[in-house]
Amino acid sequence: MTSSDEASMTSDYARYLAAKTTVDDRALNRHVLAELRRLMPVGAPRVLEVGAGLGTMVARLLDWGVVGAGEYILLDTDRSLLDDSRRWLRDWAAARGLRSDLLPDGLRVGDLRVRMVHAELGDYLETDHGALADVLIANAVLDLVDVPAILPGLLRLLVPGGVYWFTVNYDGESVFAPGHPHDDQVMRAYHRDMDERVRYGRPAGESRTGRHLFHHLRAAKAPALAAGSSDWIVSAGPDGSYPGDEANFVRDILGTIRDALRSRHDWVDPVDLADWLAVRDRQLAAGELVYIAHQLDFAGRSPG
Ligand SMILES: C[S@@+](CC[C@H](N)C(=O)[O-])C[C@H]1O[C@@H](n2cnc3c(N)ncnc32)[C@H](O)[C@@H]1O
Numbered sequence: 001m002t003s004s005d006e007a008s009m010t011s012d013y014a015r016y017l018a019a020k021t022t023v024d025d026r027a028l029n030r031h032v033l034a035e036l037r038r039l040m041p042v043g044a045p046r047v048l049e050v051g052a053g054l055g056t057m058v059a060r061l062l063d064w065g066v067v068g069a070g071e072y073i074l075l076d077t078d079r080s081l082l083d084d085s086r087r088w089l090r091d092w093a094a095a096r097g098l099r100s101d102l103l104p105d106g107l108r109v110g111d112l113r114v115r116m117v118h119a120e121l122g123d124y125l126e127t128d129h130g131a132l133a134d135v136l137i138a139n140a141v142l143d144l145v146d147v148p149a150i151l152p153g154l155l156r157l158l159v160p161g162g163v164y165w166f167t168v169n170y171d172g173e174s175v176f177a178p179g180h181p182h183d184d185q186v187m188r189a190y191h192r193d194m195d196e197r198v199r200y201g202r203p204a205g206e207s208r209t210g211r212h213l214f215h216h217l218r219a220a221k222a223p224a225l226a227a228g229s230s231d232w233i234v235s236a237g238p239d240g241s242y243p244g245d246e247a248n249f250v251r252d253i254l255g256t257i258r259d260a261l262r263s264r265h266d267w268v269d270p271v272d273l274a275d276w277l278a279v280r281d282r283q284l285a286a287g288e289l290v291y292i293a294h295q296l297d298f299a300g301r302s303p304g
Pocket residue numbers: 017020050051052053054055056057075076077078081119120121122138139140141144145200
């Protein structure tokens with residue numbers, strides 16, 4: 001992340017998503033990505049990314065030559081994040097010498113028109129949007145929504161036979177190494193919190209989304225044509241420092257676990273949680289902590 005990226009971001013969550021970029025760059029499954037490239041329509045496709053956050057995926061796909069022309073819609077329920085996204089993408093393009101022009105609802109980067117849409121996904125699926133998408137993307141999002149309820153409607157946003165790429169779907173395993181006696185207690189409680197979470201008045205994800213997607217996609221008549229793991233793996237280099245802003249990324253993950261469990265005294269003993277977090281913080285500061293999250297990627301086509 002450059003200093004101009006930092007200056008352009010207003011929220012802690014935007015900073016977290018920027019720090020996540022290099023972790024996702026390594027994690028995204030190359031076999032599934034190759035399938036996306038094979039399925040990608042030629043010309044100027046209409047791409048819809050749901051839960052797009054800061055827009056780091058459209059930047060990555062431009063960098064990797066997967067998209068270049070057409071329209072790319074960033075849909076998210078967080079309006080301030082979408083505002084950050086417009087600035088972040090403009091700075092990102094400038095840093096690469098790419099021409100960008102601000103538009104009333106987004107910006108143009110080279111030949112690609114990027115449009116921001118502020119909507120909650122469940123609400124969005126209940127309204128009519130006119131033009132369908134050729135490509136549908138969701139990165140680190142489907143584990144935050146009720147997949148069986150949402151997937152059929154999501155796939156109907158695609159033209160028949162349109163392409164989906166659903167990536168970084170959490171799959172029930174987080175590893176913090178070296179091991180700690182409270183690991184099992186903390187992780188069991190964290191997964192239970194994911195399984196019981198409600199947001200925007202709807203069930204909001206589950207801890208084994210990755211493995212369950214195989215069957216959900218099949219049930220929605222859109223079985224995966226490619227699948228593979230996209231584990232996040234963060235460790236310090238030989239000099240004890242973490243790459244990019246990844247120490248802060250892991251710090252945010254620990255903060256997420258703390259916030260999820262701080263009032264769950266019946267699930268995890270507060271003294272044990274405090275001890276676990278203190279040890280993990282010290283290990284992170286010393287460059288000793290390794291963090292691994294198991295996740296899965298999928299690519300395929302919508303029915304028809
Ligand atoms: C973990 S972040 C991932 C962001 C981005 N895809 C990335 O990988 O950097 C999840 C994003 O999904 C958005 N989100 C979560 N639930 C949503 C919903 N029900 N409708 C729309 N957006 C949602 C959040 O606001 C957030 O930006």
